[in-house]
Amino acid sequence: MGFAQLVIGPAGSGKSTYCSSLYRHCKTLGRSIHIGNLDPAAENFDYPITMDIRELISLDDVMEELGLGPNGGLIYCMAMEHLEENLDDWLTEELDNYLDDDYLVFDFPGQIELFSHVPMLRNFVEHLKRKNYNVCGVYLLDCQFITDVTKSVNGCMASLSATIQLELPHVNILSKMDLVTNKRDSENYLDPEPQLVLSELNQRMTPRFKKLNKSLIKLVDEYSMVSFIPLNLRKESSIQHVLAQTDNGIQYGED
Ligand SMILES: Nc1nc2c(ncn2[C@@H]2O[C@H](COP(=O)(O)OP(=O)(O)OP(=O)(O)O)[C@@H](O)[C@H]2O)c(=O)[nH]1
Ligand SMILES: [Mg+2]
Numbered sequence: 001m002g003f004a005q006l007v008i009g010p011a012g013s014g015k016s017t018y019c020s021s022l023y024r025h026c027k028t029l030g031r032s033i034h035i036g037n038l039d040p041a042a043e044n045f046d047y048p049i050t051m052d053i054r055e056l057i058s059l060d061d062v063m064e065e066l067g068l069g070p071n072g073g074l075i076y077c078m079a080m081e082h083l084e085e086n087l088d089d090w091l092t093e094e095l096d097n098y099l100d101d102d103y104l105v106f107d108f109p110g111q112i113e114l115f116s117h118v119p120m121l122r123n124f125v126e127h128l129k130r131k132n133y134n135v136c137g138v139y140l141l142d143c144q145f146i147t148d149v150t151k152s153v154n155g156c157m158a159s160l161s162a163t164i165q166l167e168l169p170h171v172n173i174l175s176k177m178d179l180v181t182n183k184r185d186s187e188n189y190l191d192p193e194p195q196l197v198l199s200e201l202n203q204r205m206t207p208r209f210k211k212l213n214k215s216l217i218k219l220v221d222e223y224s225m226v227s228f229i230p231l232n233l234r235k236e237s238s239i240q241h242v243l244a245q246t247d248n249g250i251q252y253g254e255d
Contacts, residue, residue, distance in 0.1 A: 001100065001101060001132055001133070001135060002095075002098060002100060002101060002102050002103075002104065002128075002131065002134070002180070003015075003100075003101070003102070003103045003104065003106070003133065003134050003135075003250045003252045004103075004104040004106065004128050004131060004133045004134070004135045004136075004250070005104070005105045005106065005135075005136055005137075005138050005162035005246055005250070006106050006108060006121075006124075006125070006135060006136070006137050006138065006166075006168070007019060007105060007107050007108060007138045007140065008108045008121075008137060008138070008139055008162060009139050009140035009173075009243070010110050010140075010141065010142055010145075010158070011109075011110030011111065012070070012110060012142065013110065013140040013141055013142045013175055014140055014142060014176055014231075015044070015107055015108065015110065016039075016045075016107050017175075017233065018138075018173070018231070018233070019035050019105055019107045019173065020046055020047050020142060021233045021239055022035075022049070022097055022105060022239065022243065023035055023047040023048075023105075025236065025239045025240070026103075026243075029231075030098065031103070032101075032102060032103055033103050033104075033105060034050040034051070034098065034102060034103065034104050035047055035048070035049050035051075035104075035105050035106075035107060036049065036051030036052070036053075036094075036104055036106045036107065037049045037051065037053055037054065037107050038053045038106050038107060038108045038109065038124075039053065039107060039108065039109040040053055040054055040057050040058055040083075040109070041058075041059040041060045041109065042054070042107075042109075051094050051106075053083070054084055055088075055090075056083060056090050056137050057083055057086075058251040061238065063147045068086065069224060071118075081120075083120060084119060084120050084123065087120070087123060087127070088123075088127060091127050091128075091131075092127075092172050095128075095131050095221060098214065100132075100184070103252065104133070106124075108121075113132065121165070121166065121199065122166070123180035125128065125166060125168060131212070131213035132239070134251055134252070135168055135169075135172065135250065135251045136168055136169040136171060136172070136246055137162060137163065137166045137168045137169070137170045137171065138170075138171050138173060138246055139159045139162050139163070139171070139172050139173065140173045140175045140231075141155045141158070141159060141173070141174055141175065141228065142174075142175055142176055143174045143175060143176050143177055143179065143180055143230070144176065144179065146174070146181070146228075147182075149197060149200040149201055149204060150201065150204060150205075152192060152197070153197065153201065153216060153217075154221050154234040156192070157216070157220070159172050159228075160220060160223055160245040163223070165205070166221070169250060170243050170249070171229065171242070171249055172228045172229065173229050173230075173231045173242060174190060174226065174228040174229065174230050174231060175231050176231075176233075177230045177231055177232035177238070178232050178233065178234045181192070189231060190227065190228045190229075192220075192227075194217050194218075194221040195217075196212060196218065197215055197217055198217040198246075199219075200215045201216075201217070229241065229242055
């Protein structure tokens with residue numbers, strides 16, 4: 001049985017930095033970890049990667065082949081479509097390099113389209129599962145994005161959408177907590193109290209959104225999955241806590 005984390009979340013939310021810190025943390029613990037890069041546009045890494053999507057496709061190739069500029073989303077989508085056709089063979093070959101109980105962490109690109117472009121991500125997950133991997137989704141959200149109620153609801157919806165689409169054990173992380181100056185504010189949004197969020201939303205928006213607000217909050221509440229774990233990379237104990245949560249999600253170390 002192998003173990004895998006899929007690290008996803010909006011562009012710039014700190015996914016690669018998280019992978020890097022996790023790598024260093026595990027090395028310190030003497031724990032096995034392998035980082036796979038799934039971002040065709042990634043450039044520099046301060047940690048070794050043992051799997052690299054750029055062997056299969058690079059942003060430069062896509063730009064040249066399709067005559068496109070580095071125009072964010074569109075290119076990524078094309079890249080991912082091309083990827084889909086070749087993904088299975090590549091993964092099969094790559095996964096053969098790992099031992100049965102290896103721990104893999106996959107760093108995804110931040111393009112939001114990727115999450116709504118279900119087949120690629122889901123195929124990837126299905127493939128890992130067939131290979132007997134326990135997989136969990138790790139969704140990172142920059143804590144600066146939830147400093148007010150509308151942003152926090154937006155963040156919850158995005159994470160919820162990823163959860164629903166992936167159908168995997170899921171850990172939500174609020175990243176870059178070292179940048180938070182007002183601790184109380186951010187704590188309010190770590191594990192939002194639905195009724196409070198609702199009344200705050202209603203105060204902020206014109207009355208005609210009342211019904212919509214209510215439905216949104218009900219949805220978030222019913223799934224009761226949207227709570228965030230704070231991650232402060234300056235604190236080893238914070239990384240440890242996040243690792244314990246993800247370990248729990250994929251039942252790592254239980255036998
Ligand atoms: N202060 C602080 N900055 C961070 C932290 N994590 C990431 N950053 C900064 O945020 C920026 C984006 O970080 P990345 O790790 O590249 O984010 P990403 O999610 O991999 O970005 P994409 O791959 O482009 O989607 C960089 O400038 C990082 O230095 C953190 O914990 N604290
Ligand atoms: Mg990255």
